[in-house]
Amino acid sequence: MxxxxxxxxxxxxxxxxxxxxxxxxxxxxxxxxxxxxxxxxxxxxxxxxxxxxxxxxxxxxxxxxxxxxxxxxxxxxxxxxxxxxxxxxxxxxxxxxxxxxxxxxxxxxxxxxxxxxxxxxxxxxxxxxxxxxxxxxxEGWIVPQPPKTRTGKKVAIVGSGPAGLACADQLNKAGHWVTVFERADRIGGLLMYGIPNMKLEKRWIDRRVDLLKQEGITFVTNTEIGKDISLQELQQKFDAVVLCAGAQKQRDLQIEGRELAGIHFAMDYLTDSTKTLLDPEYGGPYISAEGKDVIVIGGGDTGADCVATALRQKCRSVVQFGKHPRLPESREEDNPWPEYPNVFTLDYAYEEALARFGKDPRQYCIMTKKIVGDEHGHVKELHTVDMVKIRDENGRYTFREIPGSDKVWPAQLVLIAIGFAGTDEHLIKHAGLEHVNLKVKAEYGKYQTNLEGVFVAGDMRRGQSLVVWAIHEGREAARECDKYLMGYTNLP
Missing domain, CATH: 1.10.1060.10 (Alpha-helical ferredoxin)
Incomplete structure (x- = not known):
């Protein structure tokens, strides 16, 4: 080609x-x-x-x-x-x-x-x-294309992230009446509030949602399942339900000093920042990095987004802690093509930190031992130790502390960005869904939960993952839901 x-x-x-x-x-x-x-x-x-x-x-x-x-x-x-x-x-x-x-x-x-x-x-x-x-x-090539005929079937989709939106789009194309329920005040899930604007401008999400509305999809915001409306009510009002609520439970630190003021989950910080940007009447930011020494715990993309956000809020300094060693410049023998290349890159956030402070903000193979506060109960400093990653006699990797590598880091804002443990416990218990480690049980390719006519897709089923996997599962769950409703499906 x-x-x-x-x-x-x-x-x-x-x-x-x-x-x-x-x-x-x-x-x-x-x-x-x-x-x-x-x-x-x-x-x-x-x-x-x-x-x-x-x-x-x-x-x-x-x-x-x-x-x-x-x-x-x-x-x-x-x-x-x-x-x-x-x-x-x-x-x-x-x-x-x-x-x-x-x-x-x-x-x-x-x-x-x-x-x-x-x-x-x-x-x-x-x-x-x-x-x-x-x-x-x-060029104006993308225009609303509502289905020419309707089946009369109604489907409720819970969650408006990439899985929910993809599922809604596909089911609407099949001619079903689709309603998407979102607990936040805006549509988009983590696309809206979990990814900062400089990485994904929110006008692109609004543009797509407007298109989906013109094609016949109904969106309901500020509505939480199990609080504002029950799953049982949805089952009564709709012919099928697809759950795409994502992996919402953020992993926490079990560490001395965690209860101190000034320590926040990354997603709460990013959401607060986006709300401040989008809503002039919001009154925030309520979690601000301005003039502060910021430490981000967690070496992934969400942590990088926190670094970029803190820089725009005019932080005094910013450091990102990761537990793994620095990645190599090129593929190593145990990471052959066509595997995803685990190699060193300079993400947009790190380029910005390098330009602002003259150094990459990442610290590798580091573990926080405890967090210390001041006399007012606010975080003051983090105590860390360096680690070395070694392979044991069984070929498994473990970490060992390096004696004498203890260090104290000043911090007035600490952001926890160590991933997500699974979906919301309240929703799982409320709905009576079978699950394993907060991932709803449903066979890949089938997406049917233990409840009749209730399907699940995306991070809620597979755990924390990529946007492309969420869209993939949303499309596939739509196909299975369509087959359930009609006895056959023409969806891909």
Whole structure:
């Protein structure tokens, strides 16, 4: 696909980014538009590889390899190279309901399994995907397409994150009347409140939701299942229910000093920041990093988003603690292609911290031993120790403390970003759902819970995962729900 010799003639290029220091003055997206000529060259790099691993959608060693949505990547790369943008959009939308989201926030496992990436930098798949959908909206090619006929069946979807929205979109296409219930005041789930604006501007979510409304989907906000309305009521009013409430229970620290003021969950911090940005009357931020020494505990993407947010709030300093060693510059022997490449990268947040303070904010192989407060009960400092990661005689990795590596870190704001333990316990108990470790039991590919006519998809079923996996499961659960309602299905 693309130009037969394109991967030899052209180097990998991605969109340029705004200057790190200047973008700290606002909350707008940090990537700049990519010229069409450059995009066509990048599409030309897609080689005729015979077996394109980029859209295999497997899991290898617990990580995605290839696109879980099975995006037809070589096809739309070729169409972009040839300048057939509208046709590229049609191919893209066959498998992905929301490329404007994945093209911005997905870690691109497709690029990790790109055949070019065996020896050279991967095709810039994510950048091309984003450009296709953005051009589709700009050219007016994307318009409301409500179903021509209705089945008369009604479906309730609980949760408006990527799984819920994808499920709603598919079921609406099948002709069912769909109502989405969201406990927050805005639609979008973690897309809205868990990802900061500079990474995913909220106007893109609002634009998509407006389109879904025009296509016939009803959205109900500020409504929590088990509090404002029961699952039993939904079962009585609707012909089927699909639960897509996500993994909402944040993992906590069991550590001395956890009860001190000034210690918050990352998601509470990010939500507060976004509400402050979107609502002039909100009155926040109630959790502010301004003028403070900030420590983020947790080395993942959510922690990086906390770093970027703290920088925009004019923190005095920011450090991010991670328990794992620094990743290598290139793949190691135990991380072969087409696995997701576990290699060192400089995320947007770390570029900004480097520009602001002259150093990468990440601290590796570090463990917090205790948190100490001042006389007013507010966090004052963290006590840590360095660790070394070793492999025991059974081949398992463990961590050992390094004697004499103790250190004290000043902090007036501590953010806990160590992931999610599972879905909301109250919802599970209220609904009487069978679960394992707060993940609702439902067979992959079937999505049927222990309750008749009640399905589950996304993080609520599989646990904390990627946006692309959520969209994948939302689409598949819609297919199974449609089959349940009609006895057959035409959904993919």
């Amino acid at each position: 693309g130009k037969p010799t394109g991967f030899i003639e052209y180097e990998r290029e991605v969109p340029q980014e705004r200057d790190p220091l200047s973008r700290l003055r606002d909350w707008e997206e940090y990537q700049l538009p990519f010229p069409e000529e450059k995009l066509q060259q990048q599409g030309a790099r897609c080689m005729d590889c015979g077996t394109p691993f980029c859209h295999t959608g497997m899991e290898l060693n617990g990580q995605a390899s290839g696109c879980p949505l099975y995006n037809l990547i070589p096809e739309w790369n070729d169409l972009v190279y040839r300048g057939h943008w509208k046709e590229a959009l049609e191919r893209l939308l066959k498998t992905n309901n929301f490329p404007e989201f994945t093209g911005r926030v997905c870690p691109a496992p497709c690029e990790g399994s790109c055949t070019v990436a065996i020896h050279d930098p991967a095709v810039a798949i994510k950048s091309i995907e984003r450009a296709i959908i953005d051009k589709g909206f700009q």
